[in-house]
Amino acid sequence: MLLLYKGSGSAEVQLEERSPAEAWERLRRNAVRxxxxxxxxxxAELLECLGFELWSxxxxxxxxxxxxxLLTNPRTYADYEKQVDEKRDLWKYRMIxxxxxxxxxxxxxxxVDVDMEGxxxxxxxxxxxxxxxxVERALADAEALIRxxxxxxxxxxxxxxxxxxxxxxxxxxxxxGGNDAGMTELFKSIRKSHPMLADTMVGGKDVERILNAxxxxxxxxxxxxxxxxxxxxxxxxxxxxxAMLAVNAIRTLLHYLDGKFHR
Numbered sequence: 622m623l624l625l626y627k628g629s630g631s632a633e634v635q636l637e638e639r640s641p642a643e644a645w646e647r648l649r650r651n652a653v654r655x656x657x658x659x660x661x662x663x664x665a666e667l668l669e670c671l672g673f674e675l676w677s678x679x680x681x682x683x684x685x686x687x688x689x690x691l692l693t694n695p696r697t698y699a700d701y702e703k704q705v706d707e708k709r710d711l712w713k714y715r716m717i718x719x720x721x722x723x724x725x726x727x728x729x730x731x732x733v734d735v736d737m738e739g740x741x742x743x744x745x746x747x748x749x750x751x752x753x754x755x756v757e758r759a760l761a762d763a764e765a766l767i768r769x770x771x772x773x774x775x776x777x778x779x780x781x782x783x784x785x786x787x788x789x790x791x792x793x794x795x796x797x798g799g800n801d802a803g804m805t806e807l808f809k810s811i812r813k814s815h816p817m818l819a820d821t822m823v824g825g826k827d828v829e830r831i832l833n834a835x836x837x838x839x840x841x842x843x844x845x846x847x848x849x850x851x852x853x854x855x856x857x858x859x860x861x862x863x864a865m866l867a868v869n870a871i872r873t874l875l876h877y878l879d880g881k882f883h884r
Contacts, residue, residue, distance in 0.1 A: 624732050
């Protein structure tokens with residue numbers, strides 16, 4: 622992990638939990654507006670354009686703090702390393718941290734890390750509004766495992782999160798599907814019977830075609846989890862791009878379904 626800005630205290634950083642996207646987006650917009658109003662256009666543009674996320678963190682001393690964190694590809698990471706080595710434009714990151722402090726949100730670090738997942742980009746983990754304890758735990762575990770060990774280690778937890786989410790949705794909507802129902806069965810019940818999925822005014826037939834195709838995707842992810850992940854002692858495991866494809870498919874469905882059910 623490369624530190625673009627460091628506040629006081631130990632430079633050790635252990636990521637804990639990502640802040641909800643909506644809350645961070647409000648804070649980010651306010652900080653950008655504040656810096657533009659005070660003439661700090663360069664720092665404002667930096668915060669506006671780069672995909673920093675707000676995280677809580679800790680260290681071996683038990684300190685608790687917040688940081689801005691960006692996961693990027695190896696080539697861009699190398700550019701950041703050069704920027705730090707040359708001490709070029711680092712004042713912009715200090716300005717961002719100072720501005721967030723003025724908005725009553727202290728930031729100890731602004732950091733970037735290299736994404737070792739390969740060439741397949743990662744779909745962001747959604748902040749779900751229909752959820753359960755097991756879903757939130759599985760999503761957090763998947764994210765941590767992908768970051769530390771690669772995408773193949775996160776397939777099983779992503780699968781568990783999606784299965785748990787489908788159970789929560791069927792219970793919330795009073796649809797058929799008990800505790801023993803499989804992921805494919807639950808997704809079929811939701812597709813066919815959830816009233817919010819019937820309310821598609823534009824492109825309804827084509828959206829239905831996509832959802833029908835996604836049913837095959839759900840079934841395939843189920844098979845990949847059982848035969849190509851660390852969920853079982855499989856002799857052969859998925860390669861990283863295919864594992865990330867499975868994880869991204871699950872995250873994409875979670876984004877769509879949760880957004881559809883809470884418009």
